[in-house]
Amino acid sequence: MSSLLRKKIIVTGEDQPPEHRLARTLSWPHLVALGVGAIVGTGILTLIGVGADRAGPSVLLSFAVAGAICACAALCYAEMATMIPASGSAYTYSYAVLGEVIAWVVGWSLILEYSLVVATVAVGWSGYATGFLHGLGIDLPGWMTHGPTLAGTACDGTAQAASFGVNLPAVLIIAVVATLLSLGTRESARINTMLVLLKIATLALFVAVALPHFDAANLKPFAPFGYGSVAGACGVKHGMMGAAAIIFFAFYGFDAISTAAEETKRPERDLAIGIIGSMAACTVIYMVVAATAIGATSFTVFGKSAEPLALILRQLGQGGIATIVAAAAAIALPTVILGFLYGQSRIFLVMARDGFLPPALAQVSARGTPARITAVTAVFVSVIAALTPLDVIASLANAGTLCAFIAVAACVFVSRRRDPNAKRPFRTPLVWAVVPVAILGCLYLFGSLQTVTQVSFLAWNAVGLAVYFAYARSRAKVA
Template structure:
């Protein structure tokens, strides 16, 4: 039985009905990465991070970015060494064995689904603010999911406020339709929206930086530099914020799911992954510094639209309206990047027999339309009914698992196949890969307790499904 649990997949050519169209070059991949990375993390979650760390959220960005940089280098090596769809799931299946791959794939389902839901909720926050400013606000019950009050422990948990986030459902449907239209078409629209997003952030920095006041940085770390438990199990402090800010950096892993649609995967994947990560780290640090310097963090902490609020707080109402409008237009690039990645993860799991193989069939346009539609329905339910901070935090747990797995794959293959063909080699691999592993483990311990518990419950359910259903259906068997 142990041998069957760790059986490994051989990467082979797919039959015509399962083959994706190769339409993406490296500029498309960089745009996909930047589009997926720059989004809710800086446009929305900077408020959550400031609430948990104060001005020390700047260091939270540095820590999270450094850990993600290590992971990105590992992804670049694995993506060029195994240029197949499936990202960390495929790398784990080919390197570590089936049961590990299942856990990673199950965690990726958690990551991608919750990221799409999180960004949809963040987009809805900006869209609602934009509509409200023009007297077209939706009824409150249609702008958020239901909220709970009380405690499970003493049996007082109850529905405090009913609601359903209608706009979150709408935007997921629009993006899913665009993806089903065609990969090349969606990539072109994504590139245009990424340019708009960068222009928007540049506009924010240009108008907020002149208001930079060093006094707003004091006290710099009011909640400390570590990770301190607070009310409801939320972790505060610089590292506590880094664990949630971490959400702002990933997205480069979505590029690795495009391996079978890249024209020259051995070259383009490494450029896309590393290039988008470097660009986004620079952008984040500049925007975060401008934000916490322009307005005291207590005035925008936990806001659903912090950048627009900061601009209004310094008297730049017109620019705030432009930023809010641009966020409404450009945030869907993140949904596109992750919904794209999620559908490709599901596609590969269906190919491997873990999901119905009929879902792996691609349309005449070369896109996995069936699995994209199924994915859109699932994440729409999450987005409509779940609060932002809960799903962002839980998405981080799934991502950390995947990042650890990819770093382990790098080390295992360096040992098992030291002379294997590596179009991109991670520099200082025996320092970078362990750095990614240890950093991700530390960030996991900094997540709130309910997130950690939920992650283990999710994977316990996943392993139960694997042993009762998926293991017998595995085509590798």
């Protein structure tokens, strides 16, 4: 048991050997932009429709509940990131505070989260790009725009034939983003900032055009499926809390900021500003956009749409603005890929340093970027995006994130009890309220996920523990 709970002594960036040392090039504006870029994306552009379909107008409360739980988790992340300014995010904090086997489970869960988010957004971008090319008169072969599908019966009772496919546009965008990250962290941060500004301008345009059409009648009935979580067809859970469990996908991304600790100029100050600032900004953006969407059009109109904001604008007779919003979304979505691919490559980097992955992958290029691990990560994620059917992908990614959030909140609690006098540049306010809300809220959201998602998550971690005992445990450097 003592070997399972052995802890790692944290080595910060300056104490790393030169071949493993990352360049400090980021300040708090870069971190806020990284967080907003990772958070604002697929969630508000597509999941608002999924949430409205499951909760009706009470999806506004779903956003509020998911945002409140994420805000508590963000405060915990801010304390741990400034206290332990090292790459690796929840994996590193767990290794230093809770012990090795827990850190492995968290790291394994983060692989699930980051990989599936990158793959999901890449597939979503592929759909936008394919539609854009179609508008230009360029039609790609069908097999080139989607992954393989299996024969069966869909939830609506329709038959589904088997088909072969490789989603090449999704692979292409992952390759482009990975190349940008390999060129330099500062360079990729600058491009990310410009695309984030474009994304915010696009959402502001939607609000400016749709808000004048707000009709309070569209908010009735406010909670047609109730305020809890009720199972429906194919295990899909409806109700305000059932929608919150999916909309949770729309809020996380701020955890990617904590992976930038070793590349931040002043981590004690900038990490807290980046995490809390991006979370606060995105919560305001989401509530304004969601209220505008629900008030402008009945949720029954756009609830099942893959592009709900553009559909709402078309319903309002603003086809030209809808085209602009759709095009800007396609241009800006890669910021989500950049944020999560950046975070996953840094987590893999730290796991390689710790001996859980081949140490050669931890080497840093002359530009101060982990080019090797970034390339390996891109290949790994590209395979998922190109070949995997992603029916419940958002829910499964949520499960990995909920695990990480619970671990970070637990780290705050344990470190406060174990070492109350340790230096904490940022201290979580009202910690005895914030930590329980974060842990219990995440557990409740996990219970609101589909049963197949919960079983898949447990199966993923069962495989992970087998890998740990068969391979990783004996190779850990702390051994």
